[in-house]
Structure formats: structure tokens, C-alpha cells
Amino acid sequence: MTFSRQRLRRTLIALSAATALATTPTAFAWSHLGHWLVGELAQPLLTPAAQQQVAQLLQGEPNPTLAGVASWADELRGSDAGLARKTAKWHYVDLDPERCDYQPPRDCPDGNCVIAAIDAQRQILADVAQPPEVRRDALKFLVHFIGDVHQPLHAGARHMAEGGDDAGGNKYQVSLRTAVAPPSYSAKRAAPGAPTPTNLHSVWDYYELESAILSPEKYANQLRQGGVAPISPEALGSPAVWAVESCKGIDAQGLYPRDEDGQWQHKLGGAYLDAKRPYAEAQIRTAAERLAAVLNQTLK
Ligand SMILES: [Zn+2]
Numbered sequence: 192m193t194f195s196r197q198r199l200r201r202t203l204i205a206l207s208a209a210t211a212l213a214t215t216p217t218a219f220a221w222s223h224l225g226h227w228l229v230g231e232l233a234q235p236l237l238t239p240a241a242q243q244q245v246a247q248l249l250q251g252e253p254n255p256t257l258a259g260v261a262s263w264a265d266e267l268r269g270s271d272a273g274l275a276r277k278t279a280k281w282h283y284v285d286l287d288p289e290r291c292d293y294q295p296p297r298d299c300p301d302g303n304c305v306i307a308a309i310d311a312q313r314q315i316l317a318d319v320a321q322p323p324e325v326r327r328d329a330l331k332f333l334v335h336f337i338g339d340v341h342q343p344l345h346a347g348a349r350h351m352a353e354g355g356d357d358a359g360g361n362k363y364q365v366s367l368r369t370a371v372a373p374p375s376y377s378a379k380r381a382a383p384g385a386p387t388p389t390n391l392h393s394v395w396d397y398y399e400l401e402s403a404i405l406s407p408e409k410y411a412n413q414l415r416q417g418g419v420a421p422i423s424p425e426a427l428g429s430p431a432v433w434a435v436e437s438c439k440g441i442d443a444q445g446l447y448p449r450d451e452d453g454q455w456q457h458k459l460g461g462a463y464l465d466a467k468r469p470y471a472e473a474q475i476r477t478a479a480e481r482l483a484a485v486l487n488q489t490l491k
Contacts, residue, residue, distance in 0.1 A: 222397040223262045229338040230257030231411045232419045232479030244490040248327045257334050264335035281308035283345040291438035293431050305340045309430040317489045341478035344395045346437035349447040360391030368460035371401045399471045402464045419476050427484045444470045
């Protein structure tokens with residue numbers, strides 16, 4: 192099924208209505224666009240066997256494709272508040288970007304982090320003794336969480352190293368000069384011509400990709416031209432490796448900007464978004480390649 196702007200609009204309207212009911216307006220993930228791109232780029236990399244099982248598992252979904260179900264885990268906040276609460280910590284892991292070392296007891300207590308969630312959902316998906324609807328949800332979780340773990344601010348929080356937890360940039364306030372309208376679920380709106388009040392996490396979840404100003408289909412084609420290819424099982428790595436890699440990107444790519452005096456910079460605009468977008472796009476491509484490889488191995 193092809194994707195349309197119309198559908199995106201409807202989804203966003205539904206999402207905004209759903210999110211208005213939620214109490215905390217915290218950003219949870221790459222935006223709908225980011226997750227959609229990961230699914231869309233991964234789908235053609237599936238083997239025929241995986242393709243067929245994905246179609247079977249997603250039978251009856253309004254949009255039975257990887258892209259079509261990629262944001263389901265975020266939309267749970269509107270459709271199943273209990274499950275959303277239970278799974279809220281499965282979208283991220285807060286590693287310390289000074290070291291980016293992963294210690295499960297410290298960083299993933301009781302398996303409640305994105306690394307353990309990917310492993311757990313993958314096992315459920317692989318288990319053909321599980322009821323089909325349980326495996327279907329595992330597939331939907333996997334598509335989403337493999338996207339999330341490649342959003343660097345879902346894998347670490349810069350200010351943890353300085354004695355405070357900024358919740359993956361959620362508490363790092365940003366005044367953003369951009370032509371991109373805030374997400375429909377955002378309560379914060381700028382006066383006309385004024386910078387948008389937001390935070391660094393939302394810059395990376397939403398504005399970084401949206402500011403490319405491309406339709407989802409055009410964006411997917413452009414990213415494909417940049418190279419999205421199947422990867423071998425040997426090159427796949429593990430969710431812990433991916434999270435450490437994302438965490439290292441926080442400093443290596445200068446996600447937390449400083450001015451000439453070395454002070455944290457909170458006023459950002461097009462120059463920041465344009466400079467960082469190639470990295471964000473590389474992460475989307477890598478997420479898609481890894482998602483396809485995981486599904487190809489799991490759905491043989
Ligand atoms: Zn998420």
C-alpha cells in the first residue's frame with residue numbers, strides 16, 4: 192500500500208488528539224517521519240520469506256507495511272495507556288556520553304530499556320509457539336525500537352556527565368529559528384516570526400528531518416540513492432553495540448552545541464539543522480539496514 196500525505200495528515204491528527212489526552216508531553220522517539228522512513232527503507236531489503244511472514248503477521252492492519260506500523264509504539268499513549276506506561280522505558284537507554292559503556296544492571300534495570308526490549312521482542316517474534324497477535328505486536332515494537340536506538344538522544348544524555356540528568360536533551364531548552372511548523376502534538380507555539388521554543392530532544396526527534404522539507408516518498412528515494420543495502424549477519428552487531436555507537440555520536444557529532452566561548456548554545460537555527468542532517472540521515476539508513484537484517488534472520 193502506498194503512503195500518502197493525506198494518510199500522514201490523518202495519522203497526525205489522530206496522534207495529536209490522542210496525545211492531548213496524555214499527561215506528559217515528553218518526546219518519545221524519532222517523529223512519525225523518522226520512523227516511517229526506517230520502515231520504508233527496510234521493506235525492500237527483506238528476503239521473500241521475511242516479506243511473506245511480515246505480510247501475514249500484519250494482516251488486518253490499516254497499513255500492513257513496516258512503515259505503516261512504525262509509529263504504533265508511540266501511538267499507544269492514545270490507544271492503550273496501560274501498555275504505553277508499561278513500555279515507556281523501552282524507547283531509550285541513558286548512557287553516559289563521556290564513556291558510553293553499557294552496564295545492564297545500572298543502565299537497564301529489570302530489562303526496561305531499548306537494548307533489552309529489542310532482544311526480548313526479537314525472541315517473541317522468533318517463537319512460532321506464541322499467538323499470532325503477540326508476535327504481531329513484537330514485530331511492531333521491533334520496527335519502532337530499532338528506529339529509536341539510532342536516534343542518538345535515545346542512547347545518552349550529555350548533561351549526565353555534569354551531575355544532572357537532562358533526559359536525553361528533553362530538559363535542554365532550545366530557541367529554534369526554523370520555518371518548520373511545530374509538531375501538531377506540541378503545546379509550545381512561537382509567535383509569528385519568533386523562534387520556536389523547544390528542546391534538543393525534539394530538535395532531533397522532529398525538526399532535524401522535517402527541515403529537509405521533502406515529502407516522505409521523496410525523502411525515502413533520496414536516502415535510497417545515498418545507499419541502503421542488505422548487511423550480512425556478521426556485520427549486524429547487537430542492540431548494545433548500536434546504542435553505544437549512537438551514544439558516541441552525541442559528542443563526536445557535536446549534538447550539544449557550544450559557542451566560541453565554550454558556553455552551551457541554546458539558540459539554534461538552519462545552520463545547525465543543515466550541518467547535522469547528514470548524520471541524522473545516516474542513522475536512519477543504518478537503522479533500516481539493521482532492521483531488515485534482524486527480520487531476515489528472525490523470520491526465516
Ligand atoms: Zn519511541
